[in-house]
Amino acid sequence: MMRLSPRSAVLCAAFALAASAVSAQSLPGGGDTRSSGLGGLLNGLSSFTQKESPEEEARSGEDIAAPVLGAAPPWKNSTVQRYVNLVGRRVADQAERRDVAWRFAVIDSPSINAMAFPGGIVVVTRGLYALLDTEDELAAVLGHEIAHVNRKHQWKVIRQQKLVALAEGRITGKDASKTSKLVADLGAKLIARGLDKSAEFEADRDGAVLAARAGYDSSALISVMQKLSRVTSDQGDASLLFATHPAPAQRIEQLVAAASPELEVAAVPSPAAARLKSAHSAP
Amino acid sequence: MGLGMQKMRLRAVSGVALLALMIAVAPASAETAKLRIPVSLLSAPSTSASATGNAKAGAAAQILDRRGFWARVSVGGANGWVKLSALSLASANSGREIASLTSGRSGQGNVVSTSGGRGLDNGADLTRGTPSPAAVAALSSLAVSQDDAERYARAAHLTTRALAYTAAPKEGASQ
Incomplete structure (x- = not known):
């Protein structure tokens, strides 16, 4: 916020x-x-x-993602990267936005987290990826991040702060590299502080719907939340995730309280559930 | 072998079996919850299942299993399925959770932040990298097309569902 x-x-x-x-x-x-x-x-x-345009949003997202990918580059496992892109794109195609270039990656960081960037870049850390047992859980995590992009949660905050910087004369709109630097700084702060709690709950609700529209288990996010609530330090550092999101138990409660009867009916393992493990074991 | 000896062995065996059963039934860390409303404990995770017992609002429940939006709970010695929405998780778990989540890591008490007010330290490892526009550009080569994703989904026998978004629950719905 x-x-x-x-x-x-x-x-x-x-x-x-x-x-x-x-x-x-x-x-x-x-x-x-x-x-x-x-x-x-x-x-x-x-x-x-x-000026607001999908191009500006995409550029800003790339400016914010650049230092993150500098710190943790995409994991060098082309099988998993392709797999995550197939599942991610499948879920993303259930969202309303069509002006987004969806790009997914597992980044080589042991910490446990996932992030969305304006314009359609979604990353999952290796630490979080390793916690997942089924494709339904992967779809749930990606669905949450896709929902952030679909609702422009991060972009609305960044865009507003950018306008303030323009008005205050900190950037002119003519110096592209200065603007990129400012946007990257704003993005880093947003990543560290997190979005408003209501935006996270909304992304949980929307993400479950998007995953279920794609054919996945609508309750898989609950499994992920249960894992997060039991995570031990040897599984990875989840402190940033916990600092920027409501507690897993609270997220489960909110998701469950909002679930429609149709969503509850969709709470069954998908036929693709076991695929994640085979993608894992592939070279 | 005397009868007493046989009985003892039987008891030992059943003791081991019971222990094994307990391990199988109770997850490594059984979650506790509180019932927010009076409920019927059901024999299966379905509203049409028969009731095996009742539990009062406020009763402590151990979560033994979960399936979809249902949980199998143990309440005062009785077992049965209840809707997850009948359970209050945060109030029963928050203390324990926060304690377990902070142990040996951030070392900070307040891990649950709602919005702003935190410094940059938490994001240091992921946001302080040297910007890599090349890594960003390379993401496009990993991306797949809508056709690829559709082919993949067909092969995995995934079928789409028409589902509307859900609204935020009313304030206090999950207290």
Whole structure:
């Protein structure tokens, strides 16, 4: 969750006004404000607000992912990488967004975590991957991350903070490398602090639905949560995951409380459940 | 061999068998929960299954097994299946969980953070790497097409389901 300084909050309010004024201006019959001083300001601001595009989102996601992949590159196991991409893409294709380039990877880190980046990059650490026993569990983990991208959870936060940085003159929008650096820093902070709890619960609910739409066990996230609640230090370090997410027991409770009868019916192991183990043992 | 000896051996054998059964039944770390509502304990994880007993709200339950959105629990000596939604997990587990999750690792008491307020230290290992745009670019070569994923799903006999998203439970639904 982003916290704003009072000054930033004022600037944000100015942006909100600017955005609404600009959209009003584009309506048929809307008065032309271009000639006034305020109109000029609004047009200047609108060049920022109108910039949002899947391309900008993708670029930002890549800027944020770059240091993460620098710290933990994709695991050199092409069989597992392909497998995770097949399962990930299968689940992602159940989501609504079509303007995303889905890319999945198991990254070579012993810690236990998974992350989504704006624009469709999803990574699972080797530590978390090793905890999984079935393809249904993998689909559940990927479904949660896909849901974050589908709802633009991270991107909305980053985008808003980027606008504040523009308004405060910390970036100009013309220096691409400076913008990339700022976005990477904002992303690192977001990774360390985590999203709002409600966004995590929403990703749990949506992720279970996406996985179940794809044909997987709608209750597999519960298995993953049970494993997380029992994880021991020799299985890997899950401290970042726990610092940025609600407790596993609370996540199970919220997921269960929200489950629809249709989702409960889908709580059966999929025919693909055992595939994960065979992908594991492959060279 | 005397009858007494045979009895003793039988007792020893059944003792071992009982122990083995207990190990098989109870998971390595049985979770505890509290019943949030009065429930019927059912003979199978289905609303149409017969009742084997009843349990009161507030009773402590040991979770023995889980299947889908159901749990088999032991409450005051009686066993049976209940809906997971009848159980309060967080209130019964949070203390133990937080203790076990922090032991020997972060060393910080408060591991459950809701939003902001934490420093960068937790993310240090994954966000302080030297940026690798090449590794990011290489992700595209791992990606598969929608056709690939569909072929894979067909081979795995996965069938799609039409399912709507679910709404957040009302405040207090999981207290």
